[in-house]
Amino acid sequence: MRKLLSYLKPYRGRIALATLLMAVSAICDLLLPTLMADVLDKGVYGAAEADTFGYILKTAGWMLGLSLLSLGSVAGGYWVVYHVVAGYTWNLRSALFRRIHTMTLTEVGSIGASNLVTRTTHDVGTLNEVISMLCGGILIIPLMFLGGVVLCMRKDIYLSLVIICVVPLLLGAGILLSKRIEHLWEIADGQCDKQNDLVRERLRGIRVIRAFDRERHAHAKITDATRVMADNLIRANVSMEIIDPAAAFVLNTAALLIVYLGGVRMERGSGLTAGDVFAIIQYINIILGAIVSVSYDIVMLPHVRVAVKRLSQITESTALEEDRPAQGLSFSGAIDLEHIGFTYPGSSLPALSDVDVHIKPGEWVSVIGGTGSGKTTLTELLLAFRAPTEGKLRFDGQDAAKLSPKDVRANVSCSLQKSMLYAGTVAENLRMGKPDATDEELWAALELARIADFVREKPEGLNFRLEQAGSNVSGGQKQRLAIARAVLKEAPIYIFDDSFSALDFLTEAEVRRALGEKLAGRTRIIITQRVVSAMHSDRIFVLSDGALAGAGTHEELLESCSIYREIYLSQTGGGAA
Amino acid sequence: MSSSERNGKAKEKRRIFDETGKRLMREIRPLGGWVLLSAVLCLVLIGCAVAIPELMGALINRLYEWTEARTPGLGRSLLPGLGLLLGVYALQAGVTYGKYYMLQNAVSRYFCAGFRIRLSEKLRRLSVSYMDKTPAGDVIDRMMDDVSDMASSVSGVVDILISGFLQLFVIALILIITDWRMAIPVILLFPLSVFLSAKMATLGEEHWDKHFDLGGKLTSLAEEAFTNYPATKAFNREEELQKKYDELSERHQRKGILGYFLSSIVQPVIAFVNALAYIAVIVVGGWLILHRGVPIGTVVTIILFARQFSSPLERIAFGLGYIQHVKASAKRVFTILDLPEEEDPSGIVQPPTRGRVELRHVDFSYDPKKPLIRDLNMDVQPGQKVAIVGPTGAGKTTIVNLLMRFYDIQAGRILIDGRDVSELSRAENRKLFAMVLQDTWLFKGTVAENVAYGSPEATREEIVRACDSAYCDHFIRRLPHGYDTVISEDSTAVSSGQKQLLTIARALLANRPLLILDEATSNVDTRTELLIQKAMDRLMGGRTCFIIAHRLSTIVDADLILVIRDGQIVEQGTHRSLLEQKGFYYELFQSQYAI
DSSP: OHHHHHTTGGGHHHHHHHHHHHHHHHHHHHHHHHHHHHHHHHHHHGGGSTTHHHHHHHHHHHHHHHHHHHHHHHHHHHHHHHHHHHHHHHHHHHHHHHHHTTBOHHHHHHHOHHHHHHIIIIIHHHHHHHHHHIIIIITHHHHHHHHHHHHHHHHOHHHHHHHHHHHHHHHHHHHHHHHHHHHHHHHHHHHHHHHHHHHHHHHHTHHHHHHTTOHHHHHHHHHHHHHHHHHHHHHHHHHHHTHHHHHHHHHHHHHHHHHHHHHHHHHTTOSOOHHHHHHHHHHHHHHHHHHHHHHGGGGHHHHHHHHHHHHHHHHTOOOBOOOOOOOOOOOOSOEEEEEEEEOOTTOSSOSEEEEEEEEOTTOEEEEEOOTTTTHHHHHHHHTTSSOOSEEEEEETTEEGGGSOHHHHHHHEEEEOTTOOOOSEEHHHHHTTSOTTOOHHHHHHHHHHTTOHHHHHHSTTGGGOEEOGGGTTSOHHHHHHHHHHHHHHSOOSEEEEESOSTTSOHHHHHHHHHHHHHHTTTSEEEEEESOHHHHTTSSEEEEEETTEEEEEEOHHHHHHHOHHHHHHHHHHHTTOOO | OTTTTTOOOOOOOOOSSSHHHHHHHHHHGGGHHHHHHHHHHHHHHHHHHHHHHHHHHHHHHHHHHHHHHOOSOHHHHHHHHHHHHHHHHHHHHHHHHHHHHHHHHHIIIIIIHHHHHHHHHHHHHSOHHHHHHSOHHHHHHIIIIIHHHHHHHHHHIIIIIIIIHHHHHHHHHHHHHHHHHHHHHHHHHHHHHHHHHHHHHHHHHHHHHHHHHHHHHHHHHHHHHHHTHHHHHHTTOHHHHHHHHHHHHHHHHHHHHHHHHHHHHHHHHHHHHHHHHHHHHHHHHHHHHHHHOOOHHHHHHHHHHHHHHHHHHHHHHHHHHHHHHHHHHHHHHHHHHHSOOOOOOOOOOOOOOSOOEEEEEEEEOSBTTBOOEEEEEEEEOTTOEEEEEOOTTSSHHHHHHHHTTSSOOSEEEEEETTEEGGGSOHHHHHTTEEEEOSSOOOOSEEHHHHHGGGOTTOOHHHHHHHHHHTTOHHHHHTSTTGGGOEEOTTOSSSOHHHHHHHHHHHHHHHOOSEEEEEOOOTTOOHHHHHHHHHHHHHHHTTSEEEEEOOOHHHHHHOSEEEEEETTEEEEEEOHHHHHHHTSHHHHHHHHTTOO
8 A cells, every 4th residue: 555655746736736725726616605795795785885886796706717717727626636647547558567567476476457448447546536536526625615604604603503514514424435346346246247257158168158058047047147137236326326325415405504594693683784694605515525525436446446456466575586687698408408397386296296207418309298297387597587495406506596587588489388379570579589580580480390381372471460379370380480489589598388289290290300410419309198209309297286207208108108299199090119 | 437427538529419319318208207206306406506606605704794894793693694695505515416326326227227127138039149249248248338438318408408508508697697797708718618627538539449449459468378377388488478568558558558648637627717817807807996986705606606607617618529429329229129030929829849850952151151061861760860960160069959940941941740840930940959069058056056057947856866876966066065056157066077977967967859069078087087987978868969079980870961062961871881982981080991
C-alpha cells in the first residue's frame, strides 16, 4: 500500500493545487445562495430605497462573477487532477512492468500470465479511477460540509447544529450500507463470472457437445445460471439504489426542520431573516447533490481493496531474480549437472532428483521423457530461470549460482516449448537474437528452419507481420520461426525444447540435418518426447519422474533401458530396424 | 458489467427510430405492463415535483410575510405545511425506490435474462463453422455487456419519454402560469445547458475512442509480454519491451486526459448555466418586486421550480445521447439472433448400425477461393481402420468435420450403411460416432458427470466399468472425492494425459458403432502414453475407426491410409501399396529413419 502511494509523491504539490481549486469552486457554489438570500431580503426591506434595484444588479454581478470563478476553478482543478492521474498511472504501470520482469519465473508462474495482465490493466485502472474520484469528488464533500456549516453558523448557530448532526449521520449510514452492498456485489460479480465461464466452456466444447447431442443440456445450464445471475444482480442493484432516495429524504427532512426552527428563531428575534433560512435550505441541497453524486462511487471501494492487495503483491514481492551485473562472459559449451535436484516451493515431491550429467563442448545430446518427467524444469535450470535446490550446475566449471543470469542467457540460445513469437514482423522476431543481423543472415536462418518458402510467398517478405502469439501462422510454422530465431543467435549452447513436435517427420529430418551442419562444434541439447528426434544424437538421456532412467546412444539404450525401449516400441511399433 | 447496467456516457444525437430503434421498441413491448405501471408511478413523482416547490415556496413566503407583519405564533403556523411537505417527501422517496425496484426486477428478470436465454438458445442452432470463426470473448461480450446496455433502453423509455418530457412540460407550464416574465429566462437557459453538455460529451467521445483503442493495444502488449516471459528473458529483451510498453502507456494516458476532463466538466458547465438562469430570475424578480409589487414568495417558488426543471432535462439529454450506445449494443445482439440457422432434416430415421462408410465424389472447402477436397472417394467396410496421416496443419481434421457434419460437404454424398447421411438429422448422424480429440474437453463438473457426458443415463457401475477399461479407475480413486471430485478444463487435479484417458472412457461408455480418434499424445508422460494407447486399442476393437494417426503401428495395420498434404488427399491405399508407389507417403515414412 505504501509503495503504491509513494508513486503519488512527486505530485503532492499538484494534488494540493487541485484540491485548492476544487475548494475555491465549492466555496463559490456555497456563496451563491447567500447572495441570493441577501438580494431577496433587501428586496423586502429596501423597497423604499431608491437604488435598491441598483443593489440587486450589483449583487447579480457578484453572483455572475462567483459562478464564473467556480466554473474556472473547477475546470482548472480537473485539468490538474487528470494530469496527475495520468502521470501516476503510467509511472505505476511502468514500475509494475519492470518489477514483473525482475521477479523469478516461479513467482511469475504462480501468479499466472493472465492474472498479471489483469493486475497491470484492470487493477491499475481501478486505482486510477479511485484517485481521480478522491481528488475530483470525494475531497470536496467534507469541504462543502465544512463550508456549509461555517456559513450556516454565521447566520445562526442553532440551525447549523442540524447540518452538523445530519450529514455525519448520513455518511455513517452510507458506510454501513456500503458494507452490505459490497457483499452483494461480490456475490453478483461471482455469478457473472460463473456465467462467463459456462458460455466459454460451451463454445470451446462445441464439437464434443454436438457429438454427444448435449446442446439442450448446455443450454439448460446457462439458462439456470442466467436466472441466478439476474436474481443476484437485482439484489445488488436494488440495495445500492436505496442510497439515493434515502439520502434525499433525510436531507429534505433536515430542510423542513430548518424551516421550523428558523421560524421559531426568527420569532425569538435572533436576527435571523427569511432569506437566511432560504439560503440554509439551499446549502443542504448543494451538499445533498454532492453526496448523491459520489454515492455510486462507494461501490468501487471493495474493488479498490482487492486491487491494492494484488498490486502490493507485485510491488512488495521479494521473489526477485539475482541481480548480478553481466560480465560479458563467453562459455565454451561445457555443462556439468552435478547431482542436481529441484523441488518446487510448496511441493513435496522433487521435480528433478539426482541428475548427474556432464556435457562436453560441441556435444549433441537429447533428453527424452514425457511431461512430468522434469524436462521443462531442466530447460529452466539451464536458462538460469531457476536455481537447483540440490547439487550444482556448472558452465565451464563455474557455478551457475554465482553467475549473472544475463551472462548465462547470452551464452544459451533456445527455442522454447511454446514458440513464443511476438506481434511484429518476421524480421523483428528473428532479430531478437541478433539485432544487427543482415537480411541475408535472416534468409539463411529461415532456409535452415525450412520456413523460407512460406515467408517468400508473402508479398511483404521479411516484413510479414505476425499477429499476437503468432495467431496468423500454424503451429508448425511458429515452431520453425522460433527455430530460425534460435539459430540466428550466436551462442556456444543451443537448446531446442520440444521444438519439432508440430513438424512432420520429413521436415523435421531436414531441419535436424541442417542444424547438425550449421551448429557443428556447438553444444546442442534437444529436449523431446519423440524418439525419432532423439535417436541420432551423440548421447541420449532418459528422464522419468524427475530421475535419470538411462543414458547412452540409441543402440545402447535399446539394450539397457527398458523405459527407452518401451517409448521406442510404442512410437514406432518396432518398424525401424 | 455492473457499472454498464446502471450508467454510461452521453453520446452524439442521431436518428433514434431507425430499424434497430424500432425493433428495440418492439422488444420492450412485452414489458408493457411494467412500463405502464412505472409510468403511473412517474405521474406520482411529477405530482410530488410540482407540489414540493409550491409547498416550500408557501412556507418561505410565510417567513417573509412574518418579517413584515410580525404576528405571533409563527412556528406553530408553519406546522401544517411542514407536516404536509414531510408526507410528500416520504411519498417521493418511497415511490422513487419502489419504481426502481420494480423496473430493476422487470428489466433484469425478464428483459436481460430473456435475451441471454434467447442467445443461448440461438447458440444451439448455429453452425460449428460460425463458432470456429468467432472468438468466445466476442459472444460473451454480446451476451453480457451488450444485453446490459440494451436494458437501459427500457428505463430510457420510462425516464425519457414518460417522466422526462411530461415533467418538463408540466413544470414549464407551471413556471409560465406562476409568472411568465421570470419563466422566460429559465425556459430559455436550461435547454442551453443541456445542449452544451451534449456537445461536450460528443467532443470527449473522440478522445475516449482513441483512449480505449490504445488501452486495448496496451493490454495486448502486456498479455504478450507475460505469456512470452521466458523468451523475453532468454533473449535479454526486457529493456526493449519495457520501452515499448512505457511509450504506449504514456500515449494511452495522454489521450485519456482530455476525455476524462471533458466528461468531468459537463456537470460544472450545467451548474454554471443554471446559475445564469437564477441570476436572471433574481434580476427580473427583483425588478418585479420593486415595480410591480410581485410577492417575494413568487420569486422563491420560481427558483425552487427552476431546480426541478433541470433534472428531467439532464435525464433527457443523457438518455438521448446514450441511446446511440444502446442501439449499437442492440445491433450486435440482433446480429447474432438473426444469423442463419443450420438446417436439419427432422424426419426420424432408424439410424444404421453396421458401420460401413462410403464417400462418393465429395467436394469441400472452407474458403470458396481455395478448393480443398475434390472428388474424394472411399469405401470403408464395417470394422475397418482408416488412418489419416500427413504434416500438422495439413487439414487432417477436415475429415472429422465432414463425418461429424460440423461442416457440410459441398458436393457428392456420404453414405453410412448405404444410406445418405443428409437424410439423417445431424443429431442422429452424430449418434453413430464416438469421438476422442486431441483437444480434450472437460467441463466443470464431477469426474462421473464428465465420463457420462455422452450417456447421461449410465449407472455408476457402468461409469466405473468404462473408467476401469480406460485405465482411469486407479487415479480417479486417488482423487480427493473419487468419482465425485469436481474437475474442469484447467483443473490441476488431473494431468493432461489423465484428461485424455477420461475422454476415452467417455467414448467407451457412449458405445457408438463408429469411432473418430486423434492419436496425438503430446505432453503426456511415457507411462500414461502407454496406457492411453492400450485404452485406445481397446476402444477401437470391432468398430469402424477413423484415426488421425501419429503411431507407426496404427499406420502399418490400417486398412486404408489417407495421406493428406496442404489440405488435399494426395494418396490413399494400404501401407504396402503406398510404399510401392514411392510417393509422398514413402518419403514421409523413410524420413523417420534418416539422420
